[in-house]
Amino acid sequence: MMGPDNGVVSGGIRMVAIHRALGIGLIGCALVVGLLAAPAVLGHESGPEFIDSFDTTLEVREGGALAVNHVIDVHPHGEEIRRGVFFELPEDVGPLTEFSATLGGEPIELEFDDGAVIVAAAEPLATHQSHRFVLRYRADAPWWRQSSGTARLRWEPVIEQFELAWRDAEVRIAWAESLGEPQWPAGGAVDGGTWTRTLRGPLHGEDADAAIERIELRAQASEIESGALRYYGTDWPWRLLLAVGILGLLGFLHTAWRAVGRDPDLGTIASRNAAPEGLSPAAARFVERMGFDETNFVAALVSLRVKQAVELTVDEDNDRLLLDKRPRPASDLSPGERAMMAALFEGEEHVEFGPGDKRAMQASSALKKTLGEEHRGRHFVTNASQRAWGIALGVMLLCFAVVAVVVQASDAITPDPWVIALGIAAAAAGLFAPLIYFELFKAPTRAGAEAKRQIAGLKRYFEDDRAPVSDARHFIALLPYAVALDCEEAWRDRFEGEDESGLDADTAEVLAWYREFQRRHEQIGAIIPIIAGATAANTAATASAGGASAGGV
Template identity: 25%
Template sequence: MTLWRGLLALPLLSLAFTCLAEEYIESFHSDIEVRLNGDLNVTETVVVRAEGKSIRRGIYRDFPTLYTNPQGRKVSVGFEVLSVQRDGRAESYHLKNRSNGKRVYIGDPNILLSPGFYEYQINYTTTRQLGFFDEFDELYWNVTGNGWSFRIDRASARVTLPVSFIDFQLTGYTGPQGSTAQNLVYRRSAGNQAYFETSQPLGRQEGLTIVASWPKGVVDEPSDAQRRAWFFEDYRPSLIVVGGALALFAYYLVLWRWFGRDPETGVIVPLYQPPEEYSPASMRFVQNMGYDKKCFTSAIINLAVKGAVEINDDEGQFKVIKQETRDLSLAPGEAQVLSGLFGEGRDNISIDQSNHVILSRAIGKHKISLKRDYEKTYFNTNSRLLFPGILATVIVIATAVSNLPSEEIIMKTIFFGVFTAIPLIMLSAVWRGFKRRGKGGKFQVAINLVVLVVFCGALVNNVAAPIIEFSEVAPLPLIAGALAMVAMHYFFYQWLKAPTLAGRRLLDKIEGFKHYLKVAEEDEIALTEAPEFTIGIYETYLPYAIALDLENEWTAKLNRAIAFGLVDRRYSHPGWYHARGNRDDHFSSALSSSMDSAISSSSVAPGSSSGSSGGSSGGGGGGGGGGGW
């Protein structure tokens, strides 16, 4: 019976030993040959115990190739695998880019290892690992790396220099990242060799770092030409973008001098009526050299002044009602607005998102009409000149991004660029709102500022750490240069616009009329040509004041006239405007900004630091770590 119990216990004991079996590194040895030109030829021999847990097909070795030196400069070192062996025979391997270097996967993905000991040997070369200082040169080298997920029973390294000499200074560090413990022994083993070995095992995430320094002249120091070449190699993506940004600025500057400079302003003569045959919307279109929703707003209000429509304002909910009139003198653009709003038998329309299709079509027809009648005759946008610059920007940024060292950095660069651009877009929205007059504009500014603050707070709270990590490996000048190029397209799109000679003459007349709209009543006393201010004049020119962003000044003139008894004190708003709620005060600015906002929303469908002093484990070149796969 006892025998049978023992036999039954054997599988359980076997299972227990299997569970207790541990994967670890029995030994890690590195032969480091320092070549005369400063390159390193490194052969790492790693003996591991595999149990089919983490080490199933083989091991992987991480090797950092991107560093930031004490001056904050990014440094990219060379790394090339020459051979990989397992138990003395060539072994399959493949490389994968990491955010700060390379990962070497050793083993066949289709072959699983049996439990046991395996000896892996990796031979590679690397460049730019030596530190060249005023009085000595140095190898500050992380032999094992501090990223291993296994303990290391014994770690050692042998450094071989190209020539023998007498003064060979050695030290080293062991333990986790940043440790200054020195649980190791080291000695000079020959005229040109030094040997280092740990005196106790290394735990997980612990490593061996060595420091060997020698007199200058043993190894050739990089020439100035070589250092310049390295600089351009390190910063190639950023230099491509910065160079592209400078070239783009020069291109646009030349274009601006040739095409974007305005004709000289003529003599501004005050006008007491708008230039003949120009509607409020057309004057705004020419003045801004482009279309916006306020062109549409001023057109609707001018239609109301002419008796073609009435406007109902139910506490900001607008309805435009068609009036039965005949023989109206409408500008071509206003006729398009009228037909666009009241086609298909409609006699009224609410300015809300339920009618966004109708509104967007009416706006489109109005815009096309103004472009056909006034663009090129009165101004040129020169927008065609932007296409070569935009194409060049795409090519430059794509080339720079393709030169980044890894797919991970490419994705981080795109991510960071987008999250940097979003607050800039929000700031632009805040600025546009700030330029609006009246209560609606102030409300929009407040809303945009709140959204901007909330977004930036969430951005800092959630992505601050990734951004800091990203800044360690990714070229921030690339982001800045790319954003600068995008910003240049926006600004030069505005600056390349230029009035023609006919446009300049019209702009001079508009300036003369604006002088009348905004000049104080007391200043008009000396102007004998100024007409008597009446309610009729106020209402007739109100759409022009709105189109030219002078509705506040024009209404202030009305209020002064009321205060001086020049017009009826009982007057509050035009007969074509019907409001519910307390919206009589400052009705023109409230109407303009509120209606403008309503139209806008309703037209859219829903080797540089020394380790001899102040060094630590994990410092210097080399490093990384590894694991099983």
């Protein structure tokens, strides 16, 4: 039988055992909690850096000015966030002033780069801990006055610029009661004179909020001081100057063209089966177009080949033109052809050239110079003084237009959209109108009009007359003119030289050369890429550029 003392002892032993069991249980729970918390702690020390919070307060003060306050908490790891962050400043609230910033309550210097602000410390931030930046600035004219009598304030949440991970953000609008009741933005919560919208960022995972849209606050424009309002202005001096400039330039160009540049009416054009009087193939094209291009040179080469002055072949493999000089009296050649021959051969008997060859360029220049000396002034005039005046007036208008657009685009308070539109139109007129009329000012003389009438008659003969041509001599004689006037295909298709038994040796040889050339290259225009220095390869380059408008520095 157990005595009283034995019961007390046994009860004490049981109590000690219970206390020990509870202690062991508490220690075990603590270990479990610690183990569960360890990944989070380790993740906090070694995980990705992020913006912990980005809170913006928009304080609308009496009169309508806007005070902006950003409170930015960052958690750097020294990779993307080393000294701080940067982001683009808002554009919808007008000019910004009175910038200041602090880090942990201590002032820091701000940097600006092409519309962005850099909020950063001078030295790298300590990693694996939070740092608070505060940025303040002011917008004196944040409101846009609308025709309905209301004023609109737009705000793009800055946090949406960041590609960095972020946790929380808030936009708060504090409203001055003296301005009357505003029309608050959609969403958010209103508490008296304060509107608040909170956002959960990507670090909340599936609970993150969708991208926030632009915030718009509206109020009666009459409640806002005029200095806080922006609106479209009316700048009549610039409007009148640009309008008069455009009309004046176009009026001068058109009047001058009607006075000196209009081509005379050629009258009824009759088909003509002979070359224009006194004009070589290259000269016929020069007079018709009142200018020079690569086809003038090609037509002169074909004319030299038809006259047996050169042997002409194309090396397809190497994309080169081969020329061999033949003995031929110089009297059979036109002045332009003689000048071209002299520049091509320079005392040699055989030459080769490819795209952009210096010798071909010199020969082309010699032909162009000789054609100009022969026919400019005699068959057409360029009206150089009218051209010069047109270019000078165009440059003046272009300069005025650039100044007007720059002045209006830099006016963030009262820009005039009509001045900007007129400025763009004036710049286009000043640039393109003189260039268009530069060509239109060229006009044929009386002799030139007659020559152009003959050229037009020959083109009609090439293109409109469908009667077959069987005379090989006639076909060969007009072939260089067909090349010069871009009628080679039509002229070639009309030739039906089946009976060539009576041909002289020269005509037969040239005809055989042309048929072989046609078989290989289809038409003589194949020479033009070599003359022009062009290549058959087309290249395309694409470039892409991108990047975040906000991030760490």
